[in-house]
Amino acid sequence: xxxxxxxxxxxxxxxxxxxxxxxxxxxxxxxxxxxxxxxxxxxxxxxxxxxxxxxxxxxxxxxxxxxxxxxxxxxxxxxxxxxxxxxxxxxxxxxxxxxxxxxxxxxxxxxxxxxxxxxxxxxxxxxxxxxxxxxxxxxxxxxxxxxxxxxxxxxxxxxxxxxxxxxxxxxxxxxxxxxxxxxxxxxxxxxxxxxxxxxxxxxxxxxxxxxxxxxxxxxxxxxxxxxxxxxxxxxxxxxxxxxxxxxxxxxxxxxxxxxxxxxxxxxxxxxxxxxxxxxxxxxxxxxxxxxxxxxxxxxxxxxxxxxxxxxxxxxxxxxxxx
Amino acid sequence: xxxxxxxxxxxxxxxxxxxxxxxxxxxxxxxxxxxxxxxxxxxxxxxxxxxxxxxxxxxxxxxxxxxxxxxxxxxxxxxxxxxxxxxxxxxxxxxxxxxxxxxxxxxxxxxxxxxxxxxxxxxxxxxxxxxxxxxxxxxxxxxxxxxxxxxxxxxxxxx
Numbered sequence: 001x002x003x004x005x006x007x008x009x010x011x012x013x014x015x016x017x018x019x020x021x022x023x024x025x026x027x028x029x030x031x032x033x034x035x036x037x038x039x040x041x042x043x044x045x046x047x048x049x050x051x052x053x054x055x056x057x058x059x060x061x062x063x064x065x066x067x068x069x070x071x072x073x074x075x076x077x078x079x080x081x082x083x084x085x086x087x088x089x090x091x092x093x094x095x096x097x098x099x100x101x102x103x104x105x106x107x108x109x110x111x112x113x114x115x116x117x118x119x120x121x122x123x124x125x126x127x128x129x130x131x132x133x134x135x136x137x138x139x140x141x142x143x144x145x146x147x148x149x150x151x152x153x154x155x156x157x158x159x160x161x162x163x164x165x166x167x168x169x170x171x172x173x174x175x176x177x178x179x180x181x182x183x184x185x186x187x188x189x190x191x192x193x194x195x196x197x198x199x200x201x202x203x204x205x206x207x208x209x210x211x212x213x214x215x216x217x218x219x220x221x222x223x224x225x226x227x228x229x230x231x232x233x234x235x236x237x238x239x240x241x242x243x244x245x246x247x248x249x250x251x252x253x254x255x256x257x258x259x260x261x262x263x264x265x266x267x268x269x270x271x272x273x274x275x276x277x278x279x280x281x282x283x284x285x286x287x288x289x290x291x292x293x294x295x296x297x298x299x300x301x302x303x304x305x306x307x308x309x310x311x312x313x314x315x316x317x318x319x320x321x322x
Numbered sequence: 323x324x325x326x327x328x329x330x331x332x333x334x335x336x337x338x339x340x341x342x343x344x345x346x347x348x349x350x351x352x353x354x355x356x357x358x359x360x361x362x363x364x365x366x367x368x369x370x371x372x373x374x375x376x377x378x379x380x381x382x383x384x385x386x387x388x389x390x391x392x393x394x395x396x397x398x399x400x401x402x403x404x405x406x407x408x409x410x411x412x413x414x415x416x417x418x419x420x421x422x423x424x425x426x427x428x429x430x431x432x433x434x435x436x437x438x439x440x441x442x443x444x445x446x447x448x449x450x451x452x453x454x455x456x457x458x459x460x461x462x463x464x465x466x467x468x469x470x471x472x473x474x475x476x477x478x479x480x481x
């Protein structure tokens with residue numbers, strides 16, 4: 001394949017993200033396109049909150065406010081092509097819109113919630129996915145939105161309130177040890193991650209923007225979260241594990257861990273955006289064949305934040321509850 | 323922990339929304355009402371299917387009314403979501419008037435007392451968007467009761 005993933009000489013002592021990209025050159029499709037794509041700013045998307053307004057009515061108000069946008073593959077999401085960020089939007093204050101990456105809506109679509117469901121969002125703050133789930137449930141059923149940190153809960157509460165949601169109970173606790181008095185039909189684990197899917201490269205200096213290098217053992221936290229979530233899932237219930245990172249250790253390896261520890265099966269994911277299959281072989285390690293059913297969404301293929309999504313059922317796949 | 327409202331307290335709130343704004347009572351049928359702090363919250367009935375975790379609990383549902391100086395006031399978020407059901411004391415205003423209301427905090431509106439019952443809270447709408455509540459007073463006075471962030475947004479809509 002050769003070194004298609006060109007790394008300029010001055011970046012040979014590059015920060016981890018660029019090194020990771022270099023290492024992943026064989027698993028990322030068109031890696032040189034990705035490199036070019038990351039030099040562009042992240043596009044802005046608005047999700048329309050159909051609990052408070054119709055899609056048409058929200059679009060009309062956005063147009064009136066001078067926002068130009070394009071419809072995306074997801075009916076509720078528009079891509080903003082022009083918007084004066086210095087002007088506050090009435091649409092926002094009315095709770096008609098939620099600024100949210102297109103790919104960030106995909107785990108919710110994969111979870112297939114409905115108004116009959118008992119749903120848990122284990123790492124819910126700031127609430128983009130939790131509020132979209134409430135919307136997809138027509139604000140019926142019930143949703144427990146949990147997060148660990150008080151500071152992040154504040155933004156979750158503000159968003160649940162602004163979007164006018166009534167079916168949500170907000171809780172605060174460590175997801176790994178969360179003790180709730182019931183089990184759930186659907187659980188979303190949008191795990192804390194290194195966020196590599198959001199990184200951008202400064203076109204002038206070639207350095208990575210938004211990169212956070214910490215010492216937290218993220219895979220250990222992610223494994224504990226997914227195991228706990230699986231244990232409080234009803235038999236036949238669906239668990240979606242997602243991250244906004246490309247890192248295999250935080251994605252496929254976490255799923256592999258669950259498959260080894262519990263009787264879990266992966267399910268195919270049907271989404272309006274095309275993704276790449278999960279990776280089953282890397283650095284000499286072989287992962288379970290089922291992991292192919294997971295999806296990787298790369299920034300240059302979907303023009304949004306990179307994402308990893310795996311859909312897991314408790315028990316045999318054909319026994320998933322509707 | 324929030325306290326489930328007793329039937330008598332629930333009726334009090336339903337009477338208020340029904341008499342002041344002519345909300346159909348069915349709007350509230352699928353909700354439980356809870357009191358927490360000085361606010362009343364609407365929570366979907368299905369959410370009562372579980373015992374809520376006492377230690378981890380932070381909040382439930384949508385705040386829909388609060389007690390302000392002994393009077394009930396609908397919350398902005400409730401009005402924005404459910405305002406379309408109100409049939410009385412809804413005040414449609416144009417953008418210029420709304421902006422003026424936000425900038426000055428209070429305006430004088432000709433014939434206000436003919437359009438809505440004074441004194442009391444009214445629901446303010448603009449182009450069929452339900453913005454929030456204002457306080458209508460005698461002598462055609464209308465006082466803005468929008469949240470600060472919303473007021474700032476509306477003030478800046480017209481440069």
